[in-house]
Amino acid sequence: MKVDCTIDGKTLSLSLNSDKPLSLIINENLGAGSGTNHCNGSLCGLCAVLVDGKPTLSCLVPAFELRGKEVQTFDGFRRTKAFKDLEKAYDAVGAYPCSDCYEARSIIFHSLIADDVTDRSEILKELSVIKCSCMDPDDQVAIVKQGMAIRSGKRVRRIQ
Amino acid sequence: MAERKNFSRYKMRCGMLMRVDSCGRKIEEIELPKQDQYTLLLTADDIPGSNDLAFFSDTRPMMASGITAYPGQVAFALFAPDYEIAAMQMRSIGMKLSEEAVPVEHPMPEPLEYSWGEFTPEEGADAGYRTVESSYDLAHEARQTSIMYTVTAWMENSRLHIETPCEWVDLIKSAVSTAIKYPKESIVVHQLSHRSRFDEFLIDPAIVAAIAAVAVIRTGMPCEIRDRAIFSRPGIHVTRKTVIDSEGKPLSENVAMTVDMGASPVLAEEYQRQAMTGLIPPYPLKEFRASVDVRSSGLYPAAFSGSLGYSEALSATEYHISRLAEATEMTPYSYRKDIEKRRFTDYIPGFELDDQHKTMAAAASASTYERKWFANNFQRHSFGLLGYIKGIGLASGTGISGFSTTFARAAKFRSMMTYTQKHNVTINTSALNHPNMQKIWRTLISDRINPGQPETIMFLDPSQDTLDAGPDVLSRIISSLTPQLESAARKLASLKDTEPLPVSVVFDAQNTTLPCEFQNAGSATVVAEIIISETDFRPMVTAVWADIILPQMLNSASLRNAVKRAILSTVSECGFTIPMDFSMHLDITTNGADTSVSSLSALMKALTMGALANALFQAVGSGGSSLPTSSSVLEKVLSSHTGS
């Protein structure tokens, strides 16, 4: 079937199997440089992308649900200012996700910062979808809070 | 270096692998659906060169040829225009294996034995002697992880390009070269970033790359294979008997370790040396007898798993020390406070344990270990009443890194540093691909040769002349290569003023002149606290305290991250869950000693396993302290305690 959608700012008209998961579309149909994990149903949480601005597990989104949707993969997200701010938060806390989960965790961190989620259990619950045990819970909470502080610092500067 | 092409998916082939699940079975029949010109099925018979992957002195048949050599061996690969077609065709292929298994022989080394001294009980004094025994188990485990990786092969201007995550570029080249009879110099490997926490990208990508390369030759198109990373760990069983005197002082010890490396053992002799190093206890003994026996079985071949025996053996030793302490009615911390010095052995030098004592004191104090240990012991039999049971465990040890001296001498992994006529420094090595590590090394080398000019230090791009520095396992690239680079830089700094330029220094990628098999570096202590609830029987780690003293620190933030990852990964690997209120307390300091850096990940893995096994023992006793643990194991053990 034909699917019209926007991926990383590019308007695309893709001819795909209608039930093909977005995670595989990103791996196979978007050219080199794009990629995400596809765990074949084990809900590893490593394939998170932004769909219409919300973090979503791309393995759970079939092609037919993509019509008219705006998808941002990590490849698109890394070019944004929000990602640069997130990198600053990583540096400030001195903690980084491992290379297995860096992309998915960064996308979820970004959404938590954007949604102003400050509650520890809410933060950790949201991140619990990623089945990679590379990060200390305290560090994860600190990164979200640091990310918010960096963002609000920018807001203050803009107002001044 | 040629960049990876953005291939048109119309003009490439996508491959999937079918693996067998048992060894020693005859492949009696492969039922194929009707093939067409668009699909390609590859078996061992299609490999134009050798089907054997050579890994140091071991060889392993990559694809099953007639009889399956090991579980997980690739039976065939199927290539199709896309993965959907490959998957659908794969589902319709039937493979019939013989019911009877043919024994598959694997040459195994003789058990490695090591001993010193002799203990004869003094006459009349033997009444006070006691024997403390322990048994430590870590189950063999192999499973496909959820991590997908892709290996791509393509031909361009008579060069074969391979893109893959890998820990050893040279192994990929060798495997491909022998499989398709293509010169190694014409194979270019593009490394993809990867974490490789279980060394899962050491051997498997070489096999997958060789199969993809065969497909490139057969189809004339770029080919890729998608596969899942495999976690595989050997099973170990350690039994230890120690004779202690009436004051609890160990006098003689006998330890036997058996290792199940699965159906196709890897580096068995090196495993024995590393394991032996971990088995030697820190306390003085009049007599010590140890053996490490590596055996093969019909299970999936064990790979390195962040360690090649040292971590597993050290955790077993740490487990036993706690049993000795309990036998003398002391807390493990108090028991080992009086051990002052480690003796020199063929495997690890003798050294004072001051730093280790400092880490123990710090971790024990931060965790209030002594108080919790007594409280948990007191509540040990109140599971039904409290609704939960707790345990706390301590493990302390020293780090080693890389391969043994014997192995390093035989392997001859090298790198080269050259001072050029333009007063730049070039480094020819297959290691050090990571930009962050290159940055650190540039600074280190420039400090010794061209102070303040790190931009003059250049790492040569991979080419046919690249020197092989060996695999990036056991933290050897960061731990073992660093002092070698530093020493080469010092040597070059003096040679550049005395010799005509350019001048080069070729150096071993690892120290081959050590008096022992390994050098100790760094001390650490880990304390872990666990809780098991009566409602769900889930083993949970509530807190971990780690105190580490290192000779030096290259990058504090990445070191802290590496330590935390090693601890958390080991916690999960041992079957424990991490609750939301989990806390980790980590303190890393340096003592400025001029010794090499150890593999902190391997040390942390060992100590975390040891601490968890000790905590489990305190909570549920010897019946449930095998690792990895699980809710179902704990339920059985605890139900037998409460009689329900």
Added chain:
Amino acid sequence: MLDGYSSQASMDRNIYEGLSSPNIHTPHNMAEYASIITHYPEAELWAGGTFLMSRPDSYPSRKMGREIISLASMEELHRFQRNDRFAEFGAMVTLDEVMSTGKAVLPKVLLDNIRSIGSRLITRKATIGGAIATRELSTTFPGTLISLDATVEIRFIRKKRLHSRWMQLTRMLDKNGKVSLPPGGMISRIRISFSDKDCQYFTSIGSVLSRPSEAVAIAFTASMDQDVLDNPTIAFTYPDIGILYSRDIDNIFSSLRFPLDEGEFRSLEQIVFTFIDSSIQELSRLQRARTSGILRAIIDDLNEKSLTSPAS
């Protein structure tokens, strides 16, 4: 540059293209749905797709000529309404929407069930209708809704016409403890009555998807009147087996006088397991132990409540 299938045609590809691509139908209202389901009675209903997409090897599908009816565009299935007596959800209301719209008014047991799922990456996608209608494994939701005495509206085709019927969820359980729908049937709405039950417990242990044979969930609701329970309802979920509910067990709970001593707890536990064992074939050892643990935690809390509640 993108390299999708939309570029120029290729001979290699065309022969395979569309081989396993299911047809997607997207009705906008019940009339359109009725027309489609009449034509394709075997069509699969697609709500959030969370469960369908998370099954191993779900793609590419093994079935050829698959017809899928996506319910996402049916406006009436997205509605949520409430009055002072009940809340009513369209089947396509996501769990996240249930949580955010009904946080202040919905029963604790339902909110706890949604919280137990964890990340909003899942709850934003999973729908309440989908959570009830899974067949292969049972989710924890039917049990929770049974404990709330929920009713559901079923749309089904009979004699080529679409019919509607409200049913108690308990009546939809088949003998194996699975929620059973008539062929071509669809859950369109779920209604939960508000009640003043002050004892509500939901506990879920283990992973429904990855380790169903170890997982257990219990939903319990009741009011405590001095030392007895009024209108207790308890449902047990074993994802690999099904949902267990019996009015007889509810009646046993009604007959209890709190606090229970150890002996009374043991007899209650024995009755519960006799019921479970007579209803299903095999409960794993861990499921049994966890059921017992949850039951004990509930009884302990009820004991405490009975001791601290003011005497009338």
